[in-house]
Amino acid sequence: MSSITLGRYVPRDTFIHRLDPRVKILSLILLMVAIFISYSTWEMTFIIGGILALFIFLLALISNTSFKALFKSLRAMWFLIIFLLLVNVLVKPKDAQWVAFSIGSLNIYWESIFQSLKIILRLFLMVSLTMILTTSTKPLDLTYALEWYMKPLKFIKFPTHEVAMTISIALRFIPTLLNEVERIMKAQTSRGVDFKHGRISSRFKAIISLIVPLFIASFQRAEELADSMEARGYNPKAKRTTYHKLRFSVNDLFAFILCGAFMAATIVFTVMDFTIKTPLFVPWLVIGCFCVLVYLFGLGAANARRYKK
Numbered sequence: 001m002s003s004i005t006l007g008r009y010v011p012r013d014t015f016i017h018r019l020d021p022r023v024k025i026l027s028l029i030l031l032m033v034a035i036f037i038s039y040s041t042w043e044m045t046f047i048i049g050g051i052l053a054l055f056i057f058l059l060a061l062i063s064n065t066s067f068k069a070l071f072k073s074l075r076a077m078w079f080l081i082i083f084l085l086l087v088n089v090l091v092k093p094k095d096a097q098w099v100a101f102s103i104g105s106l107n108i109y110w111e112s113i114f115q116s117l118k119i120i121l122r123l124f125l126m127v128s129l130t131m132i133l134t135t136s137t138k139p140l141d142l143t144y145a146l147e148w149y150m151k152p153l154k155f156i157k158f159p160t161h162e163v164a165m166t167i168s169i170a171l172r173f174i175p176t177l178l179n180e181v182e183r184i185m186k187a188q189t190s191r192g193v194d195f196k197h198g199r200i201s202s203r204f205k206a207i208i209s210l211i212v213p214l215f216i217a218s219f220q221r222a223e224e225l226a227d228s229m230e231a232r233g234y235n236p237k238a239k240r241t242t243y244h245k246l247r248f249s250v251n252d253l254f255a256f257i258l259c260g261a262f263m264a265a266t267i268v269f270t271v272m273d274f275t276i277k278t279p280l281f282v283p284w285l286v287i288g289c290f291c292v293l294v295y296l297f298g299l300g301a302a303n304a305r306r307y308k309k
Helices: 021-036 042-062 067-075 078-090 110-136 139-149 151-156 160-190 200-231 250-271 281-308
Strands: 099-103 106-109
Touching (some): 021 042, 021 110, 021 139, 042 110, 042 281, 078 110, 106 110, 139 151
16 A cells, blocks of 8 residues: 555656746646547557657656655555556457467457557556646645635635645545554554455455454544634634745746647647647657657756755
8 A cells, every 4th residue: 555656746846846837737637638639540649659658757857846745645556557458458449450369269459459568558647647736736735726726616616625625635644544544454454354365255254353443443534634624713614815825937838838738739739630740740759859859858957956055
């Protein structure tokens, strides 16, 4: 359970940490659109996916995100990845023509393999982006950003503050509950409960012995949180002020333009049906990647100098 790092804020002094949380959320949405856009050929799918993977890798470097923690988070998805591989390999895709190899009477098509790789790549990019957001943004700042985006809904009496606070508390308590799960597992293991070996029935009973105390501990923490908020006079209906005011800066504008350019480029590639054989596609792609790399390496160098000071 400790391998799951979603929701764990890591305090740093980096360029991405200093960005406005509203820009971070919007940039995340823009990059998610770029990740899940489909292309006309498999070559374009993996080329654009590789460029996005390189971009996210550089973002992780700039934000000082732990790659060890990132790969641990991805390791928790191995079961889902294997399941998707089996489904895509065993089920013949539509209009499949190229047979990669055969297992008896079962034909495995290249289209199935490419489809599986595309899904795995998208999962990797999605988890990586989400982790960069949660590790570089305080939960309270996420609350302010979400509430700011939901302000227009106040005209229809939508409880924007309550919803934003609920999401923030949920994100905040993800690592707390994971630590609680780890503590309960160690306690149950010391009492002779085996979570990794034995028959399915015995392992199911072991999981039950984990779930019951976890629910009790969760309800206790929820009650303590409610009591502490009530003792401090928290009133969701009252007009609230914030100590930390969110302000846009020039860096936020540059970050938004960069992520918006990525999304716009992917949409243009899809609508115009670009391929590797399209005239001037490769030169412009190389120029664009070079400009992005120079921009990101410049940010990384400036951040490194500031971090040393």
